Amino acid sequence: MPSDCFTPYDWSRSFLLPAHVHSNIALRGDVGMLGAHNVARGLLVETCRHSGAHPAGLHYAETVLDGGAIVIVDVTATAHLPIGELLTVHTSARHRRHGDARDGDWSISVDGVAYPNDDHRCPPSPPMQGWIVHRLARRPTSG
Template identity: 35%
Template sequence: MLDPTGKINQIDRFDYCRSYVLPDSVETNIPRDRSQLGSYGAHEYARGLLVETAQQLGARPDQLHYTDDESTCAERWDICRDPDGCPAGPITLSVVALQLAVPLDTIRVTVMWFRSLDDGGRHEGWRLSLDGWPVPEQDRTYPPSPRATGALVARQHHAAAEARWRGATR
């Protein structure tokens, strides 16, 4: 069961045992596997996110784009509730954008996580959006594992497809 509070870190020891390799057909800006010594754990998470989400949806992975950056609250009003008066220092922001092909459709998934090191966790979180629409009920403090995230995306995609289908038949 997924953590309804979003406060439990759902990446477990088995997630560190998996190794994800991207197919040659995937357009990406990170290495396709973790064959290089000292490679980033965030890259492994991004690869895992694409592979697990594709598997959950029965989709073909097309693109993976990973970025990380430092921002301030004034620059990222979507993270901070009081961007003008916030004393927090730099916020590290990581974004994974995926594109997957399913029959008759293309799905775009964006996962964003952020953290400020100097404010006691006030600016720490994880957000999911599907086809450009945020999924606010999935805003969490800690990210779920790539496999759990793939299940969340599949559930959201199927619910949205069913809602579109029901709307079209009425």
């Protein structure tokens, strides 16, 4: 693959957040930025894409435990559903820095309701997380 096959645009185009979104990380990616930030932005973008919601906020946090051996990444995405209700999605991924990748632990909750999943070792892709949110999100009732 040629060395010039990627441009700076490639690093920022996937998950761009609107200017009105309240976030503690950059609203768009750039060369040299953390991939974890792209995944966090992806959670909000894919949540909105799958649920029809409008993005409101994004909070990213890392906690390092046991002298750096364990890293916990928490992401909270908020959006407004078309019916006006607030949708809150929280993911948490815990990984050992120098261990077996199968030792990870991942969870997702929507409005405080945890997603029951048998395999919690690795987080799914942002599009799959958006689909999970769509399945768990409140839906208006007819009648």
